[in-house]
Amino acid sequence: MNNYRLTIQYDGSRYNGWQRLNDTDNTIEQILTDAIIKSTGEKTKLIGSGRTDAGVHALAQTANFRCRQRLDEMHFTEELNSMLPEDIRVNLTKRVPPDFHSRHSATGKYYVYRIEISEPANPFRRRYSWKPDGIPDVKLMCEAAQRMIGEHDFKAFCTDAKLMPYTVKTVYDINIHKDYSCLWNREEPGIIELEFHGSGFLYNMVRIMAGTIVDAGLGRFSPADIDAMLNGGTRSMSGQLAPARGLFLKKAEYSY
Secondary structure (H helix, E strand, C coil), X not given: CXXXXXXEEECHHHCCCCCCCCCCCCCHHHHHHHHXXXXXXXXXXXXXXXXXXXXXXXXXEEEEEEECCCCCHHHHHHHHHHHCCCCEEEEEEEEECCCCCCCCCEEEEEEEEEEECCCCCCHHHHHXXXXXXXXXXXXXHHHHHHXXXXXXXXXXXXXXXXXXXXXXXXXXXXXXXXXXXXXXXXXXXXXXXXXXXXXXXXXXXXHHHHHHHHHHHCCCCCHHHHHHHHCCCCHHHXXXXXXXXXXXXXXXXXXX
């Protein structure tokens, strides 16, 4: 059995998230799976590195699937893209070792959250950023973000934490870029990007962290408040859930 890894980009604006659902076919996973089955003629299961929510985008989502036949990787990529809608693209297909698993083999993930601070807001960025009710102070945002780096219990930054068996995660770094896009590697006036790098993230964790960092930048939380959230805090203590449209899965990282 051959194991293939896909690198995928998508605009999540009109989809019900990554994960397949019983009540709709309008998910990234379902649409990709249907295209793979049509191309290979084999039933298969697609495994993603992460389950992005409805409205969340991906610059480089990783997924893998298995099939009996040996594929011509370039031709397969072209064929998939010919069947996919224009807002979903497979950038690379690569045969990988049998034990590669997009989720379990990942050693870390990068997410980027985009915040619009232009006045007036740029209408062409509205689907890919969030305009909060005020312009946050970047210095205060950095102070809040620094508190979140390291190994902590992030149950205050998770929706439905009671359903999670383990809420301790490690955040390796949080970088804040003003007037520069780390997604596109170019200057972008009027934008703040929060770049999160961690071992893994809980449900809605990045969006709640982003909302809390923005709230801190608006003077609603002090550094001591952030410490309290990470020391046995509950969801009611942390900040707002930032809208899905500003979030991008930048990439998952692997040791091979």
